[in-house]
Amino acid sequence: MNETALTHCILAAVCLEPEKVCGACPIFIAASQEEQQKTSLLLARILGGIVHDLENGVFIIVKH
Numbered sequence: 003m004n005e006t007a008l009t010h011c012i013l014a015a016v017c018l019e020p021e022k023v024c025g026a027c028p029i030f031i032a033a034s035q036e037e038q039q040k041t042s043l044l045l046a047r048i049l050g051g052i053v054h055d056l057e058n059g060v061f062i063i064v065k066h
Contacts, residue, residue: 009065013049016042017060027062 015023016030016038023029030045032038042053042061051063 011065012062013051013065014045014063015060016045016063019059022058022060 012025012027014028014030015025016032017023018032018035018038020029020031030041032041038061042063045051046053046063049063049065051065054062054064056062
């Protein structure tokens with residue numbers, strides 16, 4: 003049986019300001035930096051990805 007895996011893609015974005023992101027990936031809006039960090043880490047664990055801070059108020063979870 004062949005398995006298909008998602009690799010080399012953005013799985014989700016977590017931001018403080020929704021107008022900074024758009025696109026096809028799920029976008030999570032956080033109320034504070036603490037919530038943003040916690041949500042990003044939890045999503046990365048659940049999705050098997052890695053968190054990257056874009057240093058503009060946006061974190062992305064990427065599958066390499």
